[in-house]
Amino acid sequence: MWPAPVTLTGEHVILTPLSHDHAAALRMACADGDLYRLWYTAIPTPEGMVAEIDRRLGLQTAGSMLPFCVMTPDGTPVGMTTYMNIDAANRRVEIGSTWYRRSVQRGPLNTEAKRLLLSHAFDTVNCIAVEFRTHFMNQQSRRAIERLGAKLDGILRSHQRGPGDTIRDTAVYSIIASEWPAVHANLTWRLEQPRR
Template identity: 70%
Template sequence: MSALPPICTPVTLTGPHVHLLPLAREHAGALAEAARDGALWQLWYTAVPQPEGMAAEIERRLGLLERGAMLPFTVCDADGVPVGMTSYMNVDAANQRVEIGSTWYAQRVQRSGLNTNAKRLLLGHAFEQLDCIAVEFRTHRLNTQSRRAIERLGAQLDGMLRAHQRSPNGTLRDTAVYSITAAEWPVVRAHLDHQLARPR
């Protein structure tokens, strides 16, 4: 493997609600079980791997890692049980920009502190260790749950990429693009830390 850009150097990130581990082939079985929780692959507006396709999805993400285009993580709950996936993707090493995406979680941990904690760790690493100038988030225009979650993080809507991609069902996807800049990070960090400190 050629030298990876710093953004793609595997790292473990840990918080009170979540552990982000470098994605590994041995996580396939547990991740397949996580995807079954809520039958997430049936959601038309997002792309979650089917349980029987989990090993292939892991290979796809690890292939992007080898090319310096993605840093994939296995998302584990506070007990260390795999409950989903996330990644740094669309890596722009020259401009120190990255997108946090390709994220999905088992239904049982949705709307919990896990996502906020995961995003706090990923954003902190991007801005404080990798010196990123901006971090992006992208989602389907009609994925209201995802858009509200991104906005609750403190990200700003940059705009809409119309007819941006073809969805698995053949429809055209309008992509909502959000970002947080390095200058905004101190305020966003304080906001996320406050959210995580609140009793649940």
């Protein structure tokens, strides 16, 4: 399997291979802020958490996803993220299907999680590009992706069907290997700044 399952550890976050052992804590995490009620994203309900873990692990078995449980340094599960749409032949991955409980949003956890995932993708498994996709209307996600240093590749109009018969326009961003040193320096600088 490329990339192989791995645990990535930082000062503010631990990314560990997703398992059913995380289900109970992730049910509580998605209930923090009723994240699953957001119309423009697909976050599992507490009742649907086991099915979502099954789905992600099934995609891992098929070779198209590497799912992680996002944990605080004390080992508390607070969300999920993945390498997805894995293209081993072209050495490309997408970082996506990410969500965090409300209480850890807008802190250093997301910045460090993305730095760990990007570093592993570029420095360890030699990706040529890493992609990010989000709903065009998800302004919080788009701003976070742009703060990483990803560039907008374009908008896929009427790309997918969403909840309630909505049609999703997808904003596609990427970071390419030659941009990684500057993106890494920026993420490291951001993590070193005092939080207000």
